[in-house]
Amino acid sequence: MGNQDNLAQQFDMERYEGKGSKNVKSPKNNQKPAKINSEKNLPYLLLLPTLTLLAIVTIFPIIYSLVVSFSGYDTFGNSIGFTGIDNYSNVLTNGDFWNAIYVTLLFTMLSVSIEITLGFTLANMVSKDGKAMQYLRWLLIIPMMLSPLVVAVVFRLMLNTDMGIINYLLQSIGLPKINFLGEASLAFASLVFVDIWQWMPMCFLIILAGLQALPRDPFEAAAIDGATKFQIIRFITIPMLKPIIIVALVIRTMDALRTFDQVFVLTQGGPGTSTETISYLMYRSAMKFTDFGFASAGLFIVLIITIVISTLLIRMMNTSQAKG
Amino acid sequence: MSKFKNTVARGELGSTIFRYVFLVGSILFVLFPLYWMVITSLKTEGELFAKAQTFFPKELTWEHYFDPVNGIFASGSAFPQFFINSMIVSFVSMILCLVIGAYAAYSLARFKMKNNRSEKISFLILTARMLPPIVVVIPMYLIMQQLGLINTHWAMLIVYTGFNLPFVVWMLKAFFEEIPEELEESAMIDGASRMKSFHIIVLPLVLPGFVATSIFTLILTWNEFMFAMFLLNSTNMMTLPAGISTFITQYETNWGALTAAATISIIPVLIFSFIAQKHLVRGMTMGAVKG
Structure with missing residues (x-):
């Protein structure tokens, strides 16, 4: 807040100076250097509050956890001092950690690829139809605006073994009850399903916006030349939409990698550790076992993995945009 | 044929x-x-x-809502407090985000710094958005504990404002870039300072962008769960997602109350999002795709 006040003062002063120089009507060559000077620092000044706050919530905690990652903690969460690289070797030899990485990556790849495929199909179906598109867009906004936690609560009710509507429907057509959240592969599939429900609409909307911005000519030319629908999509739509599809891919991947809320509500990582994402494992080791050292070391490794993935994705986005 | x-x-x-x-x-x-x-x-x-x-x-x-004993609006229920807390935290942090972020966005959209620096800074801000919250939340918990800010709205405001800034900056930057620079230049020729022309000429023009950005910021904060769960631990401080998560264990079989709470909690979000529909795609992609 202090920064904010300072900045406001500086703006006022500048405004004041501006007025003053206007009244004096100083010769142009006198006015110019002053302006250049104030312009030189102004951009940085305007950025200062944002960068300061960002440093407080990102860089500062990361440095803090770097320190913590070299310390041991007892079962009450009290620091017991410097333990060197013990935490890192513990993390890297921990089966749960590698399992969580596997679960997170598999979850991300499955749900994001299905979401993009479905979103792409749906967008291609409504792109021509103005009315249908409007209504659908109006309806499809809802899931992605909801809190993932609330969505997970609703699905927890629907997937319930005894009184869930899905099991009721299965029974009414003569199938046995299924304990969706109690079996490893089903619990994992349920998480993917919930993610698709919530985020497929977002892929749809992004791709639809891209489709509507495409020029019509290539499509008309291809139709005149007798190209089939499949050929049009394969050889015209997909290449032209590639930059937009990659934007959707990047944004969805970033979010899917951090999945936590749904796991918290639906499975608590279980049964066993079959649905334990990285975020959930870190939560469990920090809050349940108060092993902050272990968690911080794990977070550092996660941070490095995330940086690698984001760099790759951003590079992908930049090259595709440069071409497109 | x-x-x-x-x-x-x-x-x-x-x-x-x-x-x-x-x-x-x-x-x-x-x-x-x-x-x-x-x-x-x-x-x-x-x-x-x-x-x-x-x-x-x-x-x-309506018994799950208004029953004087078991309803979520009953006098003994914590739910109304969750709702109020969510309102306070989301609105205050939204205003902070917009005020702080607007200047940064304007700076990145308008000024050409040497060595391509403004692009580098934009990228830096974007990477902050890519940081998984779990990486920050555990050290944040320890830091807030030492500062005595655990279980206060101050902690939530710092975290939410900081974490939503990249989104706000990127989105507003895209809106500012659409305003032709000649407008400010002509104001400046008429003697207005850079900041005066920003406040008087540019801000009113991007008002729709501000409305859209503020609504998305509200929604992001309203729905956030992980930070709230780590940093808040008493029911009179919790925001809605954190509060509802305590309902799950507390009312495991009371699905009526749980779904009533869920329903009420999404109503504001629905209203917000229908106002900002037009800017939806842009909001979801931080301005990367025009919708």
């Missing part, structure tokens, strides 16, 4: 049917869970646990 037209028409009929089946299917797929949530909250206790589930409740009841 007529033969060609015929095949097109025949092919079109098949694909039209397929299209509508697919469309109706996806609408049902999206809407059913929401419908189920709302009607579950309106069913009587007997109907909720009946052997045969009902798609259209025989009897509607």
Whole structure:
């Protein structure tokens, strides 16, 4: 807040100076250097509050956890001092950690690829139809605006073994009850399903916006030349939409990698550790076992993995945009 | 030529049917869970646990909302406090975000710094958005504990404002870039300072962008769970997602109250999002795709 006040003062002063120089009507060559000077620092000044706050919530905690990652903690969460690289070797030899990485990556790849495929199909179906598109867009906004936690609560009710509507429907057509959240592969599939429900609409909307911005000519030319629908999509739509599809891919991947809320509500990582994402494992080791050292070391490794993935994705986005 | 037209028409009929089946299917797929949530909250206790589930409740009841003992708005219930807390935290942090972020966005959109620095800074801000919150939340918990800010709204405001800034900066930057620079230049020729022309000329023009950005910021904060769960631990401080998560264990079988709480908690978000519909795609992609 202090920064904010300072900045406001500086703006006022500048405004004041501006007025003053206007009244004096100083010769142009006198006015110019002053302006250049104030312009030189102004951009940085305007950025200062944002960068300061960002440093407080990102860089500062990361440095803090770097320190913590070299310390041991007892079962009450009290620091017991410097333990060197013990935490890192513990993390890297921990089966749960590698399992969580596997679960997170598999979850991300499955749900994001299905979401993009479905979103792409749906967008291609409504792109021509103005009315249908409007209504659908109006309806499809809802899931992605909801809190993932609330969505997970609703699905927890629907997937319930005894009184869930899905099991009721299965029974009414003569199938046995299924304990969706109690079996490893089903619990994992349920998480993917919930993610698709919530985020497929977002892929749809992004791709639809891209489709509507495409020029019509290539499509008309291809139709005149007798190209089939499949050929049009394969050889015209997909290449032209590639930059937009990659934007959707990047944004969805970033979010899917951090999945936590749904796991918290639906499975608590279980049964066993079959649905334990990285975020959930870190939560469990920090809050349940108060092993902050272990968690911080794990977070550092996660941070490095995330940086690698984001760099790759951003590079992908930049090259595709440069071409497109 | 007529033969060609015929095949097109025949092919079109098949694909039209397929299209509508697919469309109706996806609408049902999206809407059913929401419908189920709302009607579950309106069913009587007997109907909720009946052997045969009902798609259209025989009897509607408001008991899960307004029952003086068990309803979520009962005097002993913590739910109204969750709602108020969410309101306070989301609105205050939204205002902070906009005020702080607008200047940064303007700086990045307008000034050409040497060595391409403004692009580098934009990228740096974007990477902050890519940081998984879990990486920050555990050290943040330890830091807030030492500062004595655990279980206060101050902690939430710092975290939410900081974490939503990249979003706000990127989105507003895209809006600022659309305003022609000549407008400010002409104001500056008339003697206004850079900041005065920003406040008087540019800000009013990007007002729609501000509305859209503020609504998305509100929604992001309103829905956030992980930070709230780590940093808040008493029911009179919790925001809605954190509060509802405590309901899950507390009312494991009380689905009526749980769905009633869920229903009320999404109403503000629905209202916000319909206002900002037009800017939806842009909001979801931080301005990367124009919608």
